[in-house]
Amino acid sequence: MSVYHQAKGSIVLKLVIALLAGVLLWVLYEPYQIREQEDHFRRESRVRMQNIRSAQLKHIELRGTYSRSISELLEFVKAGLASDTLNAAIFKPLTSGTFVPESLLYSPKTWKLWELSVMDTTVIKKWYVEDPNGYGSIGTLSDDSKVNKASWEE
Numbered sequence: 001m002s003v004y005h006q007a008k009g010s011i012v013l014k015l016v017i018a019l020l021a022g023v024l025l026w027v028l029y030e031p032y033q034i035r036e037q038e039d040h041f042r043r044e045s046r047v048r049m050q051n052i053r054s055a056q057l058k059h060i061e062l063r064g065t066y067s068r069s070i071s072e073l074l075e076f077v078k079a080g081l082a083s084d085t086l087n088a089a090i091f092k093p094l095t096s097g098t099f100v101p102e103s104l105l106y107s108p109k110t111w112k113l114w115e116l117s118v119m120d121t122t123v124i125k126k127w128y129v130e131d132p133n134g135y136g137s138i139g140t141l142s143d144d145s146k147v148n149k150a151s152w153e154e
Helices: 011-063 070-082
Strands: 115-119 126-130 137-139
Touching: 011 070, 011 126, 011 137
Parallel strands: none
Antiparallel strands: 115 126, 126 137
C-alpha cells in the first residue's frame, strides 16, 4: 500500500468551489466596472457643460444676452456652424469622438435635459447650468465672482 493517497472528493463539492470562485471574481470586478462607468459619465458630462459654456459665451458676445434655453442654444450653435459665424474649434471634443451640436441637449448618463437658468435683470448678467445627475455645475445666479466658473475648477 502506498503512503500517498489520492484525495477523493465529491464532484458536487468541486462544482460548488468553482461556482464560489466565479462569484468571488464577479464581486471583485463589478465595483471596478461601476466606478469606470461613473468616471466616464462624469468626464463626458463635464465636457458637455464646458461646451455649453463656450456656446453661452459666444451667444452673449454676438447677441448681448445669454440663451434662455438649451434648445435655443442648440439652434444658435447649429446656425453659427452652418454660416461659419462660429468656429467648431471653440468646442471640446467629446470623450467618444468629435463635437456634435446635439450633445448640448442632454446629460449623457440619463439623457435628461440640462437645468439651465438665466438672470439678465442685474448689471452683471448671470447664467447657471447644472447636471441633473450631480456631476457639477457652471455659473451662478447669486455670486458675481463665480460667473462662468465650473464647480470642479474651483
